[in-house]
Amino acid sequence: MDIGVGIPNTVPGATGPQLLEWARRADQAGFSTLATIGAVSYPGYEELTVLAAAGALTQRIRLLSNVLIAPARSAAELAKQAVTVDQLTGGRLTLGLGIGWRSTDFQLTGRSFGDRAQRFEEQLRQLRTAWSGEPLAEGTRPVGPAPVQSSGVPLLIGGHSDASIRRAVEFGVGWTAGGLPPQAVAPLVDKVRSAWSESGRDGEARVVALAYFSMGDTEEESRRYLLDYYNPMGSEIAEMIAGSALRSADAISGAVEAFAQVGVDELILDPTVSDPDQVDALAGVVL
Numbered sequence: 001m002d003i004g005v006g007i008p009n010t011v012p013g014a015t016g017p018q019l020l021e022w023a024r025r026a027d028q029a030g031f032s033t034l035a036t037i038g039a040v041s042y043p044g045y046e047e048l049t050v051l052a053a054a055g056a057l058t059q060r061i062r063l064l065s066n067v068l069i070a071p072a073r074s075a076a077e078l079a080k081q082a083v084t085v086d087q088l089t090g091g092r093l094t095l096g097l098g099i100g101w102r103s104t105d106f107q108l109t110g111r112s113f114g115d116r117a118q119r120f121e122e123q124l125r126q127l128r129t130a131w132s133g134e135p136l137a138e139g140t141r142p143v144g145p146a147p148v149q150s151s152g153v154p155l156l157i158g159g160h161s162d163a164s165i166r167r168a169v170e171f172g173v174g175w176t177a178g179g180l181p182p183q184a185v186a187p188l189v190d191k192v193r194s195a196w197s198e199s200g201r202d203g204e205a206r207v208v209a210l211a212y213f214s215m216g217d218t219e220e221e222s223r224r225y226l227l228d229y230y231n232p233m234g235s236e237i238a239e240m241i242a243g244s245a246l247r248s249a250d251a252i253s254g255a256v257e258a259f260a261q262v263g264v265d266e267l268i269l270d271p272t273v274s275d276p277d278q279v280d281a282l283a284g285v286v287l
Helices: 016-027 048-057 075-088 103-109 116-131 163-172 181-201 219-229 235-244 249-261 276-285
Strands: 001-007 034-035 062-069 093-098 153-157 173-174 207-213 266-271
Touching: 001 062, 001 276, 016 034, 016 048, 016 075, 016 173, 016 276, 034 048, 034 075, 034 116, 048 062, 048 075, 062 207, 062 266, 075 093, 075 116, 116 163, 116 181, 153 163, 163 173, 163 181, 173 181, 181 207, 207 249, 219 235, 249 266
Parallel strands: 001 034, 001 266, 034 062, 062 093, 093 153, 153 173, 173 207, 207 266
Antiparallel strands: none
């Protein structure tokens, strides 16, 4: 199983220099992927901008939005933004996409919330069209250059519904599990792999999972961030997520083993504090 690391683009107080140093250290340490999370309505740094900057400072690490809320943007904007990062980073970008759960993301971008799932499906078709060099509307020109990756920027689809799994099979290279524990991921991995096989697609679906972490004497800071980030889901869910973060070497090692056992291809350990020394501490445990 590959081990990636998140970048603290949504952690309160993170600075631009910290994000850049985080990216440098992640690349040098040998992590497989550098990933973002994000929400328009939560204070933080925009994902694709961060990944473009990180790509300019790194050599080999892959880049992943895990996940970007696609229906809060137009398909044309997203296609252009993604192919720009793809070109600037030599084809290292994978887009993890989801429909989102914060209505405020859509309020702030002037887009409707209730029909976001239907619009997401159309977006996925339009991304494919845009990256093939075709215009998205009659009388217009293509929105960007061709991607470095010949089949277009790879897509991972997030979400736990049957519809999300269907989209992953139809449009993606696989599925990303979000912040579920290993025991909850296991049956979904089986569903994704079965749906992939039944569709007749070649190869296997790629499965990515996320787990939050912090190292050292950081529990208070870590909990404060997660409680704040997930507060719109309700205090009970926010407490559960904040309490489940991995905050010791033993907890992290155990999670790595558990996710590998349920068939995850890559685990992204997402930070809850912004100090770049966290990268080195984590690498000492998992790499």
